[in-house]
Amino acid sequence: MGSAASMDDALQKSEGVWAAAWRRFKADRVGLASMLVVLGFLLLIVLSYSGLVAKGWQTEVGVPNAPPTFLGPKPPQAAGAIEVPTGPNVDLSDIDPLAPRYKEWEERAKQFQTTETVKAQTLPLGGDRLGRDVLEKTIKGTEISVFVGLAAAVVATTIGVLLGAFGGFFGGKIGDLLEWLYNVFESIPNILLIFAFAAVVGRGVESVVIILALTGWTGMYRQVRAEFIKHSSREYVRSAEAIGATRMSRMFRHILPNISHVVLVRMGLMVVAFIKAEVILSYLGLGVRVDQVSWGTMLAESQAELLLGHWWQLAAATLFMAVFVTAFSLMADALRDALDPKLRGLE
Numbered sequence: 001m002g003s004a005a006s007m008d009d010a011l012q013k014s015e016g017v018w019a020a021a022w023r024r025f026k027a028d029r030v031g032l033a034s035m036l037v038v039l040g041f042l043l044l045i046v047l048s049y050s051g052l053v054a055k056g057w058q059t060e061v062g063v064p065n066a067p068p069t070f071l072g073p074k075p076p077q078a079a080g081a082i083e084v085p086t087g088p089n090v091d092l093s094d095i096d097p098l099a100p101r102y103k104e105w106e107e108r109a110k111q112f113q114t115t116e117t118v119k120a121q122t123l124p125l126g127g128d129r130l131g132r133d134v135l136e137k138t139i140k141g142t143e144i145s146v147f148v149g150l151a152a153a154v155v156a157t158t159i160g161v162l163l164g165a166f167g168g169f170f171g172g173k174i175g176d177l178l179e180w181l182y183n184v185f186e187s188i189p190n191i192l193l194i195f196a197f198a199a200v201v202g203r204g205v206e207s208v209v210i211i212l213a214l215t216g217w218t219g220m221y222r223q224v225r226a227e228f229i230k231h232s233s234r235e236y237v238r239s240a241e242a243i244g245a246t247r248m249s250r251m252f253r254h255i256l257p258n259i260s261h262v263v264l265v266r267m268g269l270m271v272v273a274f275i276k277a278e279v280i281l282s283y284l285g286l287g288v289r290v291d292q293v294s295w296g297t298m299l300a301e302s303q304a305e306l307l308l309g310h311w312w313q314l315a316a317a318t319l320f321m322a323v324f325v326t327a328f329s330l331m332a333d334a335l336r337d338a339l340d341p342k343l344r345g346l347e
Contacts, residue, residue: 018257024338031334037327041146048143057136057293065310066127068134126312129305137293138316144294146324148208149275155213156274157267160220165251167221168228178221185218194277198286208287212274220266227259261339268332272325295321 025031047053125134167178185193193215201207231237232255240254256263275295281287282296295317302314 021335021338025334028334028337031331031338034327034330034334037323038331041142041324041327044139045143045146048139054136054139054143057132057140059133060131061133062123062127062131064127064129064131065305065308066123066131067310068124068126068312069122125316126310128301128313129310134313134316137298137313138295138320141294141298141317142320142324144205144288144292145275145278145296145321148205148212148278148294149271151209152212152216152274153267153270155209156217156270157220157263159213159217160266161224161256161263163217164221164224165228165256168225169232169247169251169255171229175225178225182218182221185215190215194281195286198281203286203289205288205292208278208281211281212277216270216274216277220263220270223262223266224259227262228255231255231258261336264332264339265336268329271328275321275325 025035044053123133123135125138128134128137163178163181167175188196194211197211197214198207201210228251232250237250237254240250245254278287278294279296279299282294283300287296288294298313298317302311302317305311305313
């Protein structure tokens with residue numbers, strides 16, 4: 001009786017797959033810190049989407065290409081106020097299309113001397129070529145770029161996992177059909193495939209997500225298919241079949257949790273790759289619309305600014321991108337280690 005009771009207690013106290021994985025993940029300090037950074041970015045995205053921060057990213061709040069400052073703008077002369085030539089025969093509009101706005105910018109620079117305006121117009125990361133706050137642009141760009149990367153990765157992962165699971169588990173004609181579809185997508189150069197879909201679906205955030213998902217699922221499919229072929233003949237799957245588990249149960253309740261570390265690592269790589277792809281598409285004019293901002297559009301704008309020595313927009317977009325991509329990659333690696341079945345017997 002005592003041994004039976006102790007066995008029942010042991011069964012009740014035994015951890016499930018996800019509980020054990022979470023315990024191992026919490027023990028990884030780097031992974032946990034990376035997850036907190038990623039969650040911070042996600043919170044920033046929610047605040048930006050709700051309009052609580054970066055609501056006025058399109059507002060021209062400073063002089064063009066205002067340098068970064070934490071102490072408020074300098075007086076007009078030191079802040080780079082525009083000196084407009086005067087005289088009866090002076091007309092700059094013929095040689096400079098921005099000439100009509102010089103007077104407006106000069107007046108705006110003079111207004112920065114008031115205490116209230118100094119408080120409102122402090123630009124920690126400087127201003128862009130139109131005088132917009134680079135910090136607010138970067139936050140808004142983070143919202144769009146991270147959303148594109150995550151959403152496209154989720155959709156591509158869903159497509160790849162479903163097709164790979166069916167192709168690897170069932171095989172036969174279903175597997176042959178899916179292999180044919182995979183080979184069709186793989187036979188076309190990826191960049192040409194992206195341009196073809198972009199020409200059909202147009203520009204915009206949703207369009208970029210669809211384009212990247214429809215062109216990026218093949219790698220996930222190939223890896224998941226191989227894992228399902230390998231696991232479908234293992235003893236734990238055969239045992240589940242012997243006790244009456246359905247095919248769907250064996251696929252998604254038994255095999256999928258045991259290859260979840262592979263899926264997470266591949267998904268983490270896709271998020272990083274899709275963010276880079278968004279940068280390329282936006283640079284080429286096939287990404288987000290002109291009334292939107294992303295890390296890609298900021299990097300495209302900063303190319304011309306660098307020629308004039310204005311580096312802060314490039315630095316802001318690059319810094320935010322580097323921090324998020326690094327944190328997300330480290331978090332994915334930690335999740336892979338926590339979910340890896342090979343590590344469960346080492347505890």
